[in-house]
Amino acid sequence: MSKISEQDIRKLASLSKLKLSDEEVILYQKELSSIVTYIEQLSDTDVAGLAPTSQVTGLKNVTRADELIDYGVSPAELLKNAPATKENQFKVKRMIA
Numbered sequence: 001m002s003k004i005s006e007q008d009i010r011k012l013a014s015l016s017k018l019k020l021s022d023e024e025v026i027l028y029q030k031e032l033s034s035i036v037t038y039i040e041q042l043s044d045t046d047v048a049g050l051a052p053t054s055q056v057t058g059l060k061n062v063t064r065a066d067e068l069i070d071y072g073v074s075p076a077e078l079l080k081n082a083p084a085t086k087e088n089q090f091k092v093k094r095m096i097a
Contacts, residue, residue: 004033
């Protein structure tokens with residue numbers, strides 16, 4: 001059984017920028033220890049002879065071929081309605097800070 005110490009919880013809280021009370025530290029220590037113990041059961045599973053599996057539902061990506069659709073309007077005609085352009089593209093204000 002894997003035991004997570006109070007120091008481990010305090011370090012995780014510090015790295016996560018969380019302020020935990022002493023009661024919360026004890027609570028999370030118990031909860032995380034039980035989660036890790038539950039997950040350790042997987043190491044007891046016999047997987048000899050099993051092929052690795054990355055997808056189990058049988059679904060496949062369905063894609064379509066790109067088609068060029070001519071709407072009868074040239075890029076230059078569309079850009080002439082834009083308030084600002086630069087190098088044959090719409091010019092907009094910066095959107096990412």
